[in-house]
Amino acid sequence: MHDIRKVNVMEGILDENDHIAKHVNEHLSTHGILVINEMGAPGVGKTTTLKNIFKHLEGFKPYVIEGDIESDLDTQDLKGMGIDTYQINTYGACHLDAPMIDHTVDHMSFDQRGMLFIENIGNLVCPAEFSIGEHVMMLISTVTEGSDKPYKYPLAFEKADIIILNKVDLVPYLDFDEEFFMKGVRALNKDVPVFKVSGKTGEGFEAVAAWLMERAGKLEIKEHGHHKHDHE
């Protein structure tokens, strides 16, 4: 009995979250903003990835929401580079949710078409369960975490629209098995693009930025065609 009630409550929370996520998605779509939910374990290079992508964005202004349990270190870092960045602190919660994003977006002004990058809480489990209004779920994985991660943490890999495999500069020092990694990814997500990059050398990010710009370009065309409900 207790178990059944628990499930129902959880479903209610997810329904309410998805409802607000849809609202956020529609609101930002009409402003010509592509929303990217960036996920990955602590220290995989989420902030480093953003900085590297920004170097290659042309015609799209980057906006950032930083999610952290505590501190605003990443926000200060990005603000120092002149990036429009807003901080959310969850003080314990292991993921961002749609109401948090909805509330934060209300305080932001989107004066140019662009991309809103939301760096989720460093965690490979909880963020994958909650939509926050994104058009694109971007998962950061690394060669340092080991090649078995798709098998152990499948949901994030299954839901990803794009996977970044970071820290490839460290491959010579590790025993990362790329074939095993890719086999795990493909079993969950047949067509997801996987980009190999290094936040240290900057290699690979031009292609990531190009992929995002193409995706954002499609959003704009759709807007002009009056298809506001972009939920690919």
Ligand SMILES: Nc1nc2c(ncn2[C@@H]2O[C@H](COP(=O)(O)OP(=O)(O)OP(=O)(O)O)[C@@H](O)[C@H]2O)c(=O)[nH]1
């Ligand atoms: N060698 C190497 N180090 C990297 C690479 N990318 C990031 N790092 C380092 O990894 C550490 C963590 O990078 P961050 O970008 O802060 O990672 P994060 O995922 O944003 O971390 P949290 O926000 O704390 O979860 C930093 O010391 C980076 O310099 C890479 O491609 N190669």
Ligand SMILES: [Mg+2]
């Ligand atoms: Mg970070």
